[in-house]
Amino acid sequence: MVAAGFIAVGSGPAGVSAAETFRAKHRDIPVRILTDDPALPYAKPPLSKGYLCGREDKHDLHSAAWFTRNRIDLIRGVTVAAIDVDRQQVITKGGRRYPYWHLVLASGATAVRPDIPGVETALTLRTFADAVALKMAARYADTAVVIGAGLIGCEAATCLAEQGVATTLVAVEPVPLHRRFGLEAGERVAKILSDNDVRFAGDTTVIGIDDTGVLLGTGEGIDADVVVTATGVRPDVTLARAAGLAIRDGRIVVDEHMRTSARNVYAAGDVALARNVTAGKHIPAEHWRDAAQQGYVAGLTAAGYAASWDKMPQYSCVIGDYVLTYRGWGTGYDISSLVDHHDGFTVQYEADGKQVGVLTASRGV
Structure with missing residues (x-):
């Protein structure tokens, strides 16, 4: 059996960020990323923007040489079948077992x-x-x-x-x-x-x-x-549910440090329903910046450092030569007020008398 260490399940921004952060704090502990995606880890936002439009290539998060240089074992094209939280092992579809000291679930979401x-x-x-x-x-x-x-x-x-x-x-x-x-x-x-x-x-x-x-x-x-x-996605909580982790609203419940209900198991990205310190409540993470930030927090927490998720979510959408940027909690609103300006518009969103989000659209691509 391979030596125990840090494992991230999923090669999106959450899993890679977690592994990279943990490796920066512990140079000698084994670090592995298990993913069913055969490609090198990549950023997904460019796929529906520059790549599909023919303006840019796939954006790898890191080169293959970077993973080798940082001694992060990137195991691609493998399906994780189960997690044994009692023995602290990850079991692949082929029956191979990977023991862990710390495990980050960052399995993302599947298209509906x-x-x-x-x-x-x-x-x-x-x-x-x-x-x-x-x-x-x-x-x-x-x-x-x-x-x-x-x-x-x-x-x-x-x-x-x-x-x-x-x-x-x-x-x-x-x-x-x-x-x-x-x-x-x-x-x-x-x-x-x-x-x-x-x-x-x-x-x-x-x-x-x-x-x-x-x-x-x-x-x-x-x-x-x-x-x-393009009818939405569903967080992939299959492994977490089978392992008995706490799940709410279709996501894995974690605290502000990304800890799940199981010992030494964390979750980040699409699969996580994490408590945000600034919001003072649990917020679903739906975009790559949130995923990367949560992965960073999970990696630091696993490494033994103090870290909490306190960033306000923000993301952008590109439609033609307009960029739509939203910054807010994305948890619903009671009132919205729109103001047009010369190159777009801005919408303020309020709930219970407090501003909960801002959408800005401007010509800029």
């Missing part, structure tokens, strides 16, 4: 496919392999439909249109990003999409997908050589 006849023929955009497949499909496509008008759906639709593909964005909401940012912001995003040659079909659903395209609930058919589902 809607229950639609023919959906198995649609593409998703979650991994680098997904992005490669979609980029190749777009080269030979004249038409496309993107199902779901969240952040990824809006970015993907804009990139496809930029490649000369006639693209329709379909959503059950009346405007894009309605659930997250409200009606007024969504109306302006719809205009931005239209200016970038993306047709928006709201207040409708896709009830079928076939070789010719999609069928909407309104009875309208839309031709599509490529269909993309």
